[in-house]
Amino acid sequence: MKAGFRQRMAALHTWCGLTCGWLLCAIFLTGTLSVFREPITRWMQAKPQLADAAGLAPAALDSAVRHLQARAPGAAFWRLELPARPGDALELFWRTPAGPQHAAVHPGTGALLPQPWGRPTEGGRHFMSFHYTLHGGTAGFWLVGWTAMCALVALVSGVVVHKRIFQDFFTFRPGRGQRSWLDAHNAAAVLTLPFLFMIVYTGLAFFYSSYMPWPLRAAYGADAGAYGRYQAELGAPAGQRRQRSGQPAALPALAPLLQRAQALNGTPVGVLFVERPGDASQVLRVFARVPDTAGTRTILNPRASVAFDASGAVLERRGPGPAAGHAALDAHHAVESLHVAAFGGWTMKWLYFVSGLAGTAMVATGLLLFSVKRRQRSLHEFGAATPRVYRVVEALNVAALAGAALASIAYFYANRLLPADLPGRADWEIRAFLGVWAGSLLHALLWPPTRAWVVQLGAAALLCLALPLLNLASTGQGLWGYLAGDDWQRAGVEAVALGLGLVLACAALRARRKRR
Incomplete structure (x- = not known):
């Protein structure tokens, strides 16, 4: 007999879910862990706590600048991460032809701390990178995209197959073998269905310019300067549009500059980023700390920042809210925020974590159901x-x-x-x-x-x-x-x-x- 529509959807759901399910389990698990990538990175770095570090002294900033001038005078950038909590060090980052470099100084005295300060590690970023590339470069990136498309197909066909989808959610018969695995699969799927559709779709839409590059190529061309024209139209930061002048210039005093930035941003300073240090074209970009989104009612919660030139004059200021006049760009940022849980504070992160584990269990029970079913028949x-x-x-x-x-x-x-x-x-x-x-x-x-x-x-x-x-x-x-x-x-x-x-x-x- 010719199979009906639901039978064809069942076969599509079975084989699409099976072939993508093995990778999808690992992708879901690592994506779930990456929700807490900042705490994981902090744990894995294992940085010692400085008992006598109460706050950041101006002398420590001057000492940090002297250290950077001695170690990285021609670096493309300097990055200074200010202590986020008592006991943290003032950390310095720069890049040389040998690769990224790191040092730490005492925030009170400015003394150089033992190296390495903490353990060099990829930390929680490993789970995030594996989640969308499998550490396989471009091939892994496209494989994850294909797996996500298969997951969408499996979700849609699963909804079609299960006519009694809400009744199945309230049905669980333990100790019944294949029936129990099916009940567990249905319950986990219905419980997380809105989350699963959202997370898979936003994961694909996150990289729209990579998976579907043709609209951007049609608008900006396919040559080497296309991406630059695209960024310029979106309003790239002022410092990115400058070139090194070749004229030396001294760095302005950092302590008063950070105080001005804190007053302009309205929140404590988190990071100081110096582009082209020592050159007359240098730009000092001051970012506020990562905002606590627990008390906000918006999905978009970008950091506030302010940029200064070599003389200390304000070049650009960006508030904590979304930029005006870029509704399309805000749509992309909203998709990104939805996927990475950049809103709702720690409550939302825990909700994503639990939902991610439930989604992983849904895929896992589907894979086990296939094995149990085929083992019996x-x-x-x-x-x-x-x-x-x-x-x-x-x-x-x-x-x-x-x-x-x-x-x-x-x-x-x-x-x-x-x-x-x-x-x-x-x-x-x-x-x-x-x-x-x-x-x-x-x-x-x-x-x-x-x-x-x-x-x-x-x-x-x-x-x-x-x-x-x-x-x-x-x-x-x-x-x-x-x-x-x-x-x-x-x-x-x-x-x-x-x-x-x-x-x-x-x-x-x-x-x-x-x-x-």
């Missing part, structure tokens, strides 16, 4: 090779779910176990993540799937639960110390690791009972 889609194909599918399920979790926690362990002065240390952390993930697939292919589930889930649970102990042994920092110092961000990282460790331990025990 094979359709012989691949002829004589069908058992071998299903065996590979089960191994990919293990690597996509348990393996991705194991690789993520192994990334934190690599941060603490690798020597702090190891060259290319951040790259080695990422290699550890990718290596453990690849090893999890090999392990799942060589071992029986039921045993691989128990081993990998148990290993991930053990590593999560032992993470605070490793941190205490390697850095002398710990959960109680973070709580005593009101460092809620780093305390939250370890608390979440403990919570996820308990969840993974329960999953490992359940898989062990099933295996028996």
